[in-house]
Amino acid sequence: MLRALLAAPLLFSSCGGHAEDLEIAGAQVSVAQERPNIVLVLADDLGFTDLGSYGSEIDTPTLDALALEGVRFTNYHTAANCAPARAMLLTGVDAHIAGVPNIPEMLAPEQRRHSHYQGVLGNNVVTVATLLEGAGYHTYMAGKWHLGVGDGQLPSERGFQRTVALADSGADNWEQRPYIPIYDSANWYADGKEYQLPEDFYSSRFLVDKTIAFIDSNIDDGMPFFAYLPFQAVHIPVQAPQEFIDRYMGVYDSGWHALREQRYAQATERGIVPAGIDMTRMSTTGDWDALDATQRRYEAKRMAVYAAMVEAMDFHIGRLVSYLKAEGKYDNTLFIFTSDNGAEASGPADPQDFATRRITSSLGYQTEYDSLGLRGSYNTIHPAFASAAASPLAYYKFYAGEGGMRVPLIIAGEPLPEEGVLTNVFSYVTDITPTILSFAGVKPPGERYAGRRVEPIIGHSLMPLLLGEADVVYRPDESVGYELAGHAALFQGDYKIVYNRGPLGDDQWRLFNIVQDPGESRDLAGDMPQRLQRMLSAYERYTRENGVLPIPPGYDHRKQAVLNMLHADLQTPLLVVLLTILFILPFYVAFRMKRT
Structure with missing residues (x-):
């Protein structure tokens, strides 16, 4: 049944999100026994x-x-x-x-x-x-x-x-x-x-x-x-x-x-x-x-x-x-x-x-x-x-x-x-x-x-x-934007632009076909400059419409967690120092590996 x-x-319209898009034609499910558990x-x-x-x-x-x-x-x-x-x-x-x-x-x-x-x-x-x-x-x-x-x-x-x-x-x-x-x-x-x-x-x-x-x-x-x-x-x-x-x-x-x-x-x-x-x-x-x-x-x-x-x-x-x-x-x-x-x-x-x-x-x-x-x-x-x-x-x-x-x-x-x-x-x-x-x-x-x-x-x-x-x-022309602590992405069709902050990222916008290249190994920004610019414009619209704030200069999510802890006076200064070492260590390792 x-x-x-x-x-x-x-x-359903092609871009759901409105009430009429979620109705089941001909019969809204109203009998409790007919509705699925989820x-x-x-x-x-x-x-x-x-x-x-x-x-x-x-x-x-x-x-x-x-x-x-x-x-x-x-x-x-x-x-x-x-x-x-x-x-x-x-x-x-x-x-x-x-x-x-x-x-x-x-x-x-x-x-x-x-x-x-x-x-x-x-x-x-x-x-x-x-x-x-x-x-x-x-x-x-x-x-x-x-x-x-x-x-x-x-x-x-x-x-x-x-x-x-x-x-x-x-x-x-x-x-x-x-x-x-x-x-x-x-x-x-x-x-x-x-x-x-x-x-x-x-x-x-x-x-x-x-x-x-x-x-x-x-x-x-x-x-x-x-x-x-x-x-x-x-x-x-x-x-x-x-x-x-x-x-x-x-x-x-x-x-x-x-x-x-x-x-x-x-x-x-x-x-x-x-x-x-x-x-x-x-x-x-x-x-x-x-x-x-x-x-x-x-x-x-x-x-x-x-x-x-x-x-x-x-x-x-x-x-x-x-x-x-x-x-x-x-x-x-x-x-x-x-x-x-x-x-x-x-x-x-x-x-x-x-x-x-x-x-x-x-x-x-x-x-x-x-x-x-x-x-x-x-x-x-x-x-x-x-x-x-x-x-x-x-x-x-x-x-x-x-x-x-x-x-x-x-x-x-x-x-x-x-x-x-x-x-x-x-x-x-x-x-x-x-x-x-x-x-x-x-x-x-x-x-x-x-x-x-x-x-x-x-x-x-x-x-x-x-x-x-x-x-x-x-739809192929619809965009889905995303931002987290300065890391950013926008999806459109088979393509994605992405920005990963340093030191693990390179602080550059990259363009990938994530259907053909899910490993993000072939940057298409130079080959498809018009698509890159269109998607960058779409990302700027996303930031305006969703109130995305800029990150403060020098922000790092690991350091910020430690600073927030210190500000709240939750633990001893020694422990904060130790946490700082722990959080920064992976980045130091990455830096040394890049140099070698």
């Missing part, structure tokens, strides 16, 4: 090829099965760090307009003078949860929020009926402990009140347990549900149960160069990227063979824990799927899985150097090999392995290169008419909210909602594409 209803002719799963810092169905060696059977049952997107883009991505994901509005142009921990004081540069979700936008709740959906959230903790800012006040939420940018996965000195504690909330984690906490297991409990509390009332499940995996600190770590011991002994090539080969074989493309080597990717045996052993285990954390996440998603099947809810559930941004590369090159050990020990962590990834251990992956996680793309989290912005997107479920579809059509994070609303039969907000003026959704529903009613999401 549902599939037949949704497959009816649709009244599960939105968000990984944290997951690289482009970190799933088996995208070319990974990591075992992810649950997500791979969903990929085979639905649609895999290979040209989907998001913001390059977490809070802006989450703001756009949940509202369909550009992050600058929504009040989250960057995470609050990295905003400069000059920018904070402006109301839309606070790093918290503004009251001028409406979340998809609020809209679904108003349409009769149960709405649940279990996981990382990071969009504000003040009055009216927690998820329990932004449309979610039941919540357990981490307010911070990250936290320990084994206990209620902060992962960086900027936080005094790990700030968890349940239904709007401060919450104490259980003793047997492991993040992925706990979040799925809570999601199942929320769904189960209303399982028999006949109303559909929307469950938002934003995992901590695989954000720093990278941690996993021993039984998952054991499966990857020895897998990464050949190093990051071999893994990057292996991922590229598998992604090509699966049709994720075209064959014969070039890969750009990042300056933070050192020589694996130059490491001694002890260093290689340690680095391989760092990555093994990362893989284990990905598999553990997939395993617990599998528990949710099994629950829905047992309760007869699986066939009427639409699953959406993606990541907030690309792989994280800010982990130190040597976690056991003096500065890093002082910082981690000040928080009660250790970095010893034998217990790496377990309770009390602080683990990250080497920047070179972050490049392998994004293979064959360039750059990673925080940067506007494809490795920071292009991530997996899987949409699956009985409402879709076809299975095992692979699409290279460009799509963007603001498209998720209108897609959810389309399948739920819910109109987006007008100019006013609940007595206040609100911003219109700018994203496009993916529903016509998913139902085979359209071949594209955006």
